[in-house]
Amino acid sequence: MFKFLKDKLKKAVSSISKKAEEEAEVVEEPAEEPKAEKKTEPKKEKKPAKAEKAKPKKEPKPARKEEKRKEAEKKPEAKPEKPEKEEKKEELPEKKKKAEKVPEPAEPEEKKELAEAEKEQETKEEKKAHAEPEKKEAEKETPAAERAEQSEEPQKKGFFGKLKDRFSHKEAEPEEKEEEKEEEDKKEKPAPEKAKAPEEKKKEAEKKAEPAEEKKAEVKEEPEEEEKEKEETEETPEAEEPEKKGFFSRIRDAVSTKVLTEKQFEEMFFELEIALLENNVAMEVVDKIKQDMKDNLVDKRIERGKFEEKIALTLHDSIESLFDIERIDIDKAVKEKNEPYKIVFVGVNGSGKTTTIAKTARLMQQKGLKPVIAAADTFRAAAIQQLEEHGKNLSVKVIKHDYGSDPAAVAFDAIKYAKSKELDIVLIDTAGRQHSNVNLMDEMKKIIRVADPDLKIFVGESITGNDCIEQARNFNEAVGIDGIVLTKADVDEKGGAAVSVSYVTGKPIIFIGTGQDYEDLKEFDKSIIMENIGLA
Ligand SMILES: Nc1nc2c(ncn2[C@@H]2O[C@H](COP(=O)(O)OP(=O)(O)OP(=O)(O)O)[C@@H](O)[C@H]2O)c(=O)[nH]1
Ligand SMILES: [Mg+2]
The missing domain is CATH 1.20.120.140 (SRP54, nucleotide-binding domain)
Known part of the structure; x- marks a missing residue:
């Protein structure tokens, strides 16, 4: 099968x-597993990855270092400005105090004080003159706020200038010009050694500071770069991919x-x-x-x-x-009904209706039920004799009329007999017919109308496959079938109809005919089909 x-x-x-x-x-x-792996894996593999990464990273490093060196070189030029500023700030209050005090004293002392003020002013201006070139460079880099602080200087100078205008003589002017010339010389030519001395000291101090600052800068760079490296290793796991893939692929091979x-x-x-x-x-x-x-x-x-x-x-x-269609439990339904339970068997010619009726009678007897058979196929020759033979074999009463008589009348008499004899079930045989034969289909409808059966069972040959399914569909459309008996399943090697007929018609398979003997009728169980198609 x-x-x-x-x-x-x-x-x-x-x-x-x-x-x-x-x-x-x-x-x-699966999404959850790799998360756990990703968290742990990169940490484990970071060390070799870093070692690999360090090589390509050496290239960008010098570039950064050079940039930072340049920045560091620039910074020290601006930095010395701060101590100068501090000096100036320290000096400023004194200047202001002295400047304020200058006009107040008496005239003889006034000149001495003025002279002192001028000396101080000259020394400050000299210092400023030394700082000027640095200052200009520093201005390039110093923030606007700092420059704003520095911009106060000219105002202060203006104040002393005013003092000079007020108290000094015209001789002071050439001195200023000379100072200006000196400043210009310092810018253009290397300043004299004596004049350079304080500057050199500063520069030496700066040079000493430079390497320290460079070191500091480098020291600062490294942690920054290390952090960046860490970030990069976290952000760009591509570099680690090959190693990871190798690792993961080994896991994947297993699961x-x-x-x-x-x-x-x-x-x-x-x-x-x-x-x-x-x-x-x-x-x-x-x-x-x-x-x-x-x-x-x-x-x-x-x-x-x-x-x-x-x-x-x-x-x-x-x-x-x-x-997955609601099954029909016939013997249970029969027992629940007080009157005879009526079943009409319909189908095409030779599908096994008459044989199935005989098998069903035996099955009902085995379940303790008393059946009667109606020979309602008055059309085909020998159909009545065929049933009488089965009746004898099964000890079941067969109600019959003459050939050519009304099959509906035979069905009516069988039901009447069952009622009178308190039988449990009436099995009504019908002539085989094609759904395309209108007269025969109308005759069948009349039988059904008169018998008013509890079940209309379509009997189809399993071996006919798609034809069986198509017939079931047509009979269902004509009279509305309730269930299906698949006959000759024992000689069907394909099973397509058995697999398909319920799904297509929406009707349950009630029995499966598995041979020509009375016992060869199985109540449907899907496991029968599943086992036989190797999917149990
Ligand atoms: N192998 C096998 N043969 C069956 C089965 N059921 C019926 N047959 C045979 O099929 C042939 C036809 O059976 P019938 O019961 O006469 O068919 P039918 O539908 O009554 O035929 P008509 O009355 O002419 O329409 C007979 O030889 C049966 O023995 C079955 O389940 N398995
Ligand atoms: Mg028959």
Whole structure:
């Protein structure tokens, strides 16, 4: 039973699984796991990574150092300004005090004080003159606020200038000019050694300070750069990627997941699709299986080596769900009904209606129920005799009329007999017919109208595959069937109808005919089909 389908499904699942294993794209470990690894891994691998990184980083370092050196070289030029400022600030109050005091004293002392003030002024101006070139350079770099402080100087000079204007003689002017000339000479020519002396001391001090500052700058640079390095190592893990990949790939070899794309799935499913169609599985069912598998396989993380298991499980669940239709428990329904329980069997010619009726009578008897059979096929020759033979064998009463008589009347008489004899169940046989035969279909409708059956069972041959499914659909549309008996399943190697008919019609399979003996009728259980197609 269903051997071809079983073999084809097995081959297809195996083949698809192999392809899936080969073609599915490897993906990273589940989102939670790598986080933990990422946190720990970089720390462990940082040391060798740093060692590697140190080499390429040596190149940018000199560039930075050069820049910083230049900056450091510039800074010391501006820095000495500060002590000068402090000196000036210290001097300023004295100047102000003296300047304020100057005009007040009496005239003889006034001149002495003025002379002292002038000397002081000259020494300060000399100092300032020395500082001037540095100052100008410093101004280039000093912030605006500092320059604003410095800009106060001319005002102060202006104050002394005013004093000079007020108290000094015209002789002072050439001195100033000489000083200005000296200042200009200092700028253009190297200043005399004596004049340079204080400057040299400063410069020497600066030079001494320079290396110290450079060292400081370098010392400062390193922690900054180390921090940057750390940041860079954290921010740019690309450099560590090759090592990480090597490490992770080893883990992935042990436990890794893969993802199947929709395109890959479509190509792989084609083999299964052909296998299903070749074995009479209905197109609707193929589409349903395909969708279920797509939902479960495409873009889903599947462990390497687990594709076959996953595909087989998905196929199993998909096919099993085809039978998720409310079952009919006939003997239970019969027992619950106070009147005779009536069943009409319909179907195409030779599908096994008469044989199934005999088998059902035996099954009901085995369940302690008393059946009666209505020979409502008055059309086909020998149909009545066929039933009488079964009746004898089963010790079951067969209600019959003459050939050509109204089949509905036979059904009516059988129900009446069952009521009178308090029988439990009336089994009504009908002539085989094609759904396209209007007259015969109308006759069948009349039987149903008169008998008013509790169940209308479509009897179809499992071996006819898609034809069986199509017939079931047509009979359902004509009279509204309640359930299905699949006959000759024992000689059906494909099983497509068994897999498809319930899903297509939405009606449950009640019995499966598995041979020509009375015992060869199985109450439907989906496990029968699943076992026989190798998906139990
Ligand atoms: N192998 C096998 N043969 C069956 C089964 N059911 C019925 N048959 C055989 O199928 C043939 C036709 O069976 P019938 O019961 O006469 O079919 P029918 O639907 O009554 O035919 P009509 O009355 O002409 O429409 C018989 O030879 C049966 O023995 C079955 O489940 N398995
Ligand atoms: Mg028959």
